[in-house]
Amino acid sequence: MGGLLTTAGWRWVFFVPVVIAAVILAAALALVPKTPRPAPAGERFDLAGGLAVTAGIVLIVLGIERGAHASAAATVATVGAGVLLLGVFAAIERRTPAPLVRLGILRNPALLRANAAGLLFAGGFFGFQFIAVLYMQELRGWSTVETSLAMLVVGVDAVLSPTLTPKLVERFGNARVAVGGLVLAALAYAWFLPLGAEWSYVAMLPGLTLLGLAFALTYGPLTIAATDGVDEAEQGLAGGLLYTSMQFGAALGMSAVTLVNAAATEGSSASSMLGGYRAALVVPLVAVAVAVAVSASGWRARSGRVVDEADASADRPVDAVAR
Structure with a gap:
């Protein structure tokens, strides 16, 4: 479409x-x-917190995206201003009687891991797609329709997420399935590292198929992990944090690959463009490798035994993966 x-x-x-x-x-x-409205009468929306966190996120993304075009001082100032606003947001949340985000929820290790993995996974996923589309259209000269059809196989998750993934979660546990999906994503990105100027679609298909499988195995289990062990009254907050992390990650990933691609492209020749694409493809691979490490760390209990933290939620309907 x-x-x-x-x-x-x-x-x-x-x-x-x-x-x-x-x-x-x-x-x-x-x-x-x-x-009925659950909030007590007279409770106000945390407008100041909402404005601070939104402005902070936008400035960080803007600073990274403009890094290849602006001066180092301007880039540092923009990103620094964004980080400062996130600090302001945290200060507001500590003091307001009705915070947008209750900071105490961030003490949940599983929630933090799921958010970090979601941010990195989304950053790699959308960053890769951006470079892949540039390669297909700018270097290969494919039309927008041809490019969209080439990327269609990545959408296999629409079929697998509600059918295969719940069965795998029931059999192997939530965390193991998510890590498996992240590993498949790493393999997909690694497949494209030696990208050639005349790759056929058949050469691209294994990597694109792996990426579709990766999304199917990762997205749903991360959603469960983000809400597991969270009080029912804060399930919406936990889900909102995950989706915000993934949207932030997508913007960061796009900005990062754009920055690297621009920095590594030294001309308008085909070989120069290809060099820029190859350099940019390292970004999603590194991002998802870190996500694997972050998610796998959740398997270790304090005693040192290897466990799956999601086992505690085994009684929850696995059909939640379909979300």
């Missing part, structure tokens, strides 16, 4: 989701049963 929309005009890629979201919103208002 993205390829077809781009053929009609690239702005449609941004406009159509707005229309779909509006339809879903209207359907939700009409069909979803109303429930």
Whole structure:
């Protein structure tokens, strides 16, 4: 669909989701049963915290993305301002009576690991797709429709996530399946490191297929890990933190591969462009390798025994993976 929309005009890629979201919103208002507001009367939305964390995230992403074009001082200043605003956000959350994020929830090790792994996985996933699309369209001259069809195999997770993944989680446990997915992602990115100027689609297919399998095995189990052991009243907060981490990771990954690609491309020749793509492809590989290490660390209990932290939630419906 993205390829077809781009053929009609690239702005449609941004406009159509707005229309779909509006339809879903209207359907939700009409069909979803109303429930009493859980918050006590008079409680205010944490607007200051929301503005601080949003501005901080945007500045960090902007600073990294512009690193290849702006001066070092400007880059450091922009990223530093973003980090400072995140500190302001933390200070606001400690003092406000109704925080957007209760900081105490961050003491949950499983939640922190899931968020870190989600951020790194999303960064690698979207960063890779960006470079792959540049390679197919800029270097190979493929059309947007041809490129979208080439990437279609990555969408195999839409079939496997609600069918195969729940069975694997039930059999091997949540953490092991997630780590397995991350390892497959690392293999997929490693497959593309020796990318050639005339690679056929058949040469790309194994790596793209591995990436689709990786997403199917990683996304759902990370969602379960992020909410496991969290009080029911804060399940929404835990899920929101994970999705925010993944969106932040996607933006960081795109910015990082753009920065590396621009820095490593020394001209407009095919060999120079290929060198930039190869250098940028190291970024998703490193990101997912760190994610593997972070997630695998959750298998070790304090006693030193190798365990799966998700075993404690074995009684929960594994169909939650389908989310």
